[in-house]
Amino acid sequence: MADISPLAAKRCNSSSLCSVSMDTISSLTELEDLEKVYQQLCEEEKGVEAELDRLVGQEASIHKKMQALQRMGPSLQLIGSDASQLSGMITFTCSLAENVSRKVRQLDLAKTRLYNVIQRADDILDLKFCTDGVQTALRNEDYEQAAAHIHRYLSLDQSVIELRGFSKSSLCWVFTSRALPDLVNISAVRLVP
Incomplete structure (x- = not known):
């Protein structure tokens, strides 16, 4: 009696197709070995038939799913197109x-x-306004008004004064050159910081 090697006569599961090779069957000479191989092949056939029945039973469900996917195809294309347009709009x-x-x-x-x-x-x-006011006040000999204009001038932002090309000393010079010496000295002491 010839022994069937595990490699020559493999059992297969339902997910792969396999059977005893033709060379193995041809080499068998004993009836007992042939019956074992036959039974093995019958069992494999039953497994294959069960798998086939299961798959055939799912055919209707698979067919419905395929139809649903086919109906969704244009919608998916439209969604893809809309998504592309939306991306462009967002950009x-x-x-x-x-x-x-x-x-x-x-x-x-x-x-x-x-x-x-x-x-x-x-x-x-x-x-x-300050310079005009000082000049007008000095012409009118209104020294208090001139002093008020000089005080206002001294409170201006220094950058504005530099922008105009005036300095505090130049306005004081205008005042001192036209005023009475003793009044100028009193005003200058009060105004110059």
Whole structure:
């Protein structure tokens, strides 16, 4: 009696197809060995039939699922197209928001500069008012009014005064050159820090 080697006569599970090779069957000479191989093949056939029945039983369910997937195909394409459009819109909106943000920063900078210019213009007008006031007061010999204008001048921002090319000493010189010496000395002592 020829022994069937485990490699020659493999059992198979339901997920793979296997059987005893034809060479093994041809080499068998004993009836007992042939019956064993036959029984093994019958058992394999039963397993294959059971698997086939199970798969055939799922055919209706699989068919329904396939139909549902086929119906979803155009919808999925539409969703893909919509997602692509949405991505483009988001990208456009993002770049638009960045542009708006840049413009807002530019406007804010322009507003700050404009505010500084207006402030500087107000300071220059104040300076002009002070110098004109001092000159007018000195012409009219109103020394108290001239001293008030000089006091206001001394309280102005130093950068405005430097912008105009005046210095505190130059305005005091204008005052001292036109006023009475003793009145100037009294005012200068009070005004000059």
